[in-house]
Amino acid sequence: xxxxxxxxxxxxxxxxxxxxxxxxxxxxxxxxxxxxxxxxxxxxxxxxxxxxxxxxxxxxxxxxxxxxxxxxxxxxxxxxxxxxxxxxxxxxxxxxxxxxxxxxxxxxxxxxxxxxxxxxxxxxxxxxxxxxxxxxxxxxxxxxxxxxxxxxxxxxxxxxxxxxxxxxxxxxxxxxxxxxxxxxxxxxxxxxxxxxxxxxxxxxxxxxxxxxxxxxxxxxxxxxxxxxxxx
Numbered sequence: 001x002x003x004x005x006x007x008x009x010x011x012x013x014x015x016x017x018x019x020x021x022x023x024x025x026x027x028x029x030x031x032x033x034x035x036x037x038x039x040x041x042x043x044x045x046x047x048x049x050x051x052x053x054x055x056x057x058x059x060x061x062x063x064x065x066x067x068x069x070x071x072x073x074x075x076x077x078x079x080x081x082x083x084x085x086x087x088x089x090x091x092x093x094x095x096x097x098x099x100x101x102x103x104x105x106x107x108x109x110x111x112x113x114x115x116x117x118x119x120x121x122x123x124x125x126x127x128x129x130x131x132x133x134x135x136x137x138x139x140x141x142x143x144x145x146x147x148x149x150x151x152x153x154x155x156x157x158x159x160x161x162x163x164x165x166x167x168x169x170x171x172x173x174x175x176x177x178x179x180x181x182x183x184x185x186x187x188x189x190x191x192x193x194x195x196x197x198x199x200x201x202x203x204x205x206x207x208x209x210x211x212x213x214x215x216x217x218x219x220x221x222x223x224x225x226x227x228x229x230x231x
Contacts, residue, residue: 024069025131027077027197030106035201038099041077041194042109043067043131044138044169048187051141051164054085054157056093059141063192070131073200082177082191084143084150085157090177091119091148097196103129113193119148121174127191128169137170139180139188146174154181167191 027041045066053059059081070077084090094113101109101118108124110117117123128135143155143165153160163181166188171179182188 024067024071024076025104027070027072027104027194028106029199030100030102030108033199035199037199038097039197039199040097040099040101040113041072041104041197042082042101042127043104043129043192044127044136044140045189045192046130046132048189049141050187051143051156051182051184054087054155056081056083056085056088056156059083059156059190063190066190067131067192072194072197077197078195079192080195082144082193083141084145084148084155086150086153086155086159089148089150090142090144091115094193099196101193103127104131105129105133115147119146121146123172123176126170126172127176136189137168139182140167140169141182141188141190142167142177144177146178151178156184158184 030039033039045063047062047066049059049062060079063079063081067077067079080094082090082094084093096112096114099113100111101113103109103125107129109127110120110123112118128137130136141156141164143151143158144167145151145165151165152158154163154165156164158164162183164184165178166180166182167177168175168179169189169191
């Protein structure tokens with residue numbers, strides 16, 4: 001009985017631990033959006049890192065780890081770092097979907113993630129929130145020009161040993177992404193941006209399948225034939 005009790009307790013503890021590890025922040029739909037609307041969430045990592053690597057996937061891993069399994073509509077969100085390396089531009093890395101960009105509290109950062117919004121040099125509001133909703137004024141590694149292109153030798157992992165481009169989260173002009181330089185061994189936060197998110201609840205009317213259309217055509221033919229015979 002003692003062995004069985006220990007096993008049961010171990011299973012309970014393991015299950016409890018697994019549940020805790022998988023739990024993450026639940027992102028809410030920004031106010032004003034309707035079922036079927038698309039949007040993205042931008043946040044500042046609470047953790048900090050250096051800018052010595054030129055491998056952009058390392059920064060993606062960093063922001064996803066920092067997001068700690070945050071979910072939307074029951075699914076874990078995938079994030080990308082808003083950074084440029086010597087070979088990858090930030091605008092290409094995060095992609096342009098046309099979505100509006102919001103902070104976690106629903107504040108709009110820009111009406112689009114394209115050149116007329118996020119990369120226009122002017123935002124609707126500063127991108128100054130952690131995922132927990134607190135608003136730091138933080139220096140952020142970006143390596144990026146205001147238009148989303150990489151800043152050459154000043155990109156993350158770039159050849160300039162002393163000057164990597166940083167942004168400042170309290171700014172809503174071009175300075176949010178390109179404000180100053182810092183040595184790559186310093187430790188600062190990153191911006192992370194979500195994949196395309198869709199507000200749930202939209203109803204769509206499925207198009208008729210080929211088989212259904214064929215059946216309807218056959219039925220129409222039979223009806224016409226029957227009508228002719230009755231004449």
